[in-house]
Amino acid sequence: MGEIFFFAFRNIKLRIGLIIVLFFLLLGIIGPMISKYQDPLDYVGQGYQPPSKEHWLGTTTFGQDVFTQLVYGIRSSFFVGLVGGGIATIIGLIIGFLAGYEGGWIDELLMMLTNILLVIPTLALLIIVAAYLPYRGVFIQSIIIGLTAWPWTARAVRSQTLSLRTREFVNLARISGRSHMKIIIYEILPNMMSYVFMVFILQFGGAILAAVGLDFIGLGPSRGISIGLMLQNAVLWNAIQLGMWWWAIPPGLVITLVVGALYFMNVGLDEVFNPRLREM
């Protein structure tokens, strides 16, 4: 464990990625407190204002404060990443473990389901579900993202489980009569912990991107604000044509930086966990 932390601290990719992610996480947490305005949807000043001392990132067409919207949006993005990415990881793990460890018809059935869902584009599935929900909140959105994003994780976990289940320590546990559940939890899972963590980071980033896409095409939360809603409003009210870059550009920039940093962190983690990849 100590060794892992040593390499983790030394790995520059991990450090850069982590710093960017933590910076925005912090901004999402304390941003609403340092912002001058309480409600992101409140009309607090004149419209069309470029960034100034009064409005750090200018105002929207209607005079809402862009900075306030942005920090609340970051908050909800991290929430979706955590809940949506978390659910997708857990479902992927359960299905992958069951299919990989049990084998037989359970494997066939679960993999058939996984392959079917893998072919259907996640966004299409999300749209058809979300379009019929009368009320949508950030939480419900996270759940449906989690319920649709798991298939590739299940497949990856299954193939890892397949290679682990024939190892001697697993055989030993089986001979000693431990239940399948216990073998999966105590013998197989701990050997895949690093991998699971990396899968979660990818799912985290994927959930954030999926939410931005959904919000942007009009299936966002019915109340409140998010990055995708900001982008949708900016496009709907011609922010680009009117040259209001402070409204159109920063929200997407934040998402790009956060998701890019997550991916980058993942490469760093891979090097930390996998000694063969370490740069000397």
Added chain:
Amino acid sequence: MMKKYLGTKILVYVLTFIFAVTLDWLIPRFMPGNPILVLVSRFSGLPESARVMYSYLTKAFGLDQPLWSQYVNFWIALFKGDLGISIYLYPRPVLEVLKTAVPYSLGLMIPSILLSWIVGNNLGAVAARRKRLDSIMLPIMYFITGAPYLWLGMLLAYFLGVVWGIFPIAGAYSFSLRPHWSWLFVSDFLKHWILPFLSLFIVQIGGWAIGMRNMVIYELENNYVRYLETLGAKRKLIRKYAFRNAILPQVTGLALQLGTVIAGQVTTEVVFSYPGIGYILTQGILNQDYFLIQGCFLFIIIGVLVANFTVDLVYMALDPRIRFSYGGEV
């Protein structure tokens, strides 16, 4: 053995199609809330039209019949090409609306996928053998893949469209023109096409380049490479073999990436008001035109299935191992 490989794949695709159609039928009927009431509520000022609308929609959804016959009828209508009538573009049939939109979507999507695949793979292969280039390119590529397609579109639209004013940023052609074969129209069309194309193209390059770089590095550590090295083979030859082996997972990746590309395509079309399936779909969502949404969903699924099948055929042509033996899924 080829037959078994194709047979398994086709089975999955047929089941996928059935599953997708069933979802398409199931969700409007079993979601909380009544979509028909939502639709009709828009006519609340006009009770007479509301009643007509309600009875029309009840019939159109076939809600006055038992569930199993609703399901069978749904399939029959589907094979007849009857996807209902659009409410937002009333009274045009959904199928007709989608037919006019498909060429625009494919015209953006196919070139962007193929070109980004070629360029990205070559970039990745080059980066894998040049350390300096790699250390600069890799971080950039990771942030490019992290960028939402729609945001890159907005960025391009802002800089190339508004600040420098080189390209138009809305529609597929100028309002003053009608689609026809002439140099004037084609050049106008291309001018409108280039920005949405670029935003799809650039984001996709990132993923391919990263994937190819990792695969080539992995291949170069393989035993056959060591063996070739000890035989004293030229670097060029070794790289050629590594590249050939590394390209196979990238072909499979083509099918796996399709989902995210479609998501990107939908949002990009909205940014540029480009009249493809994605734009129509968004209009359907904003106007609560459920028939249109369901139709778009089906079209996307069919497109994805066709694309997946094509990738399978290409893969089979490229990888001789599948033609000679097929030992389950790798």
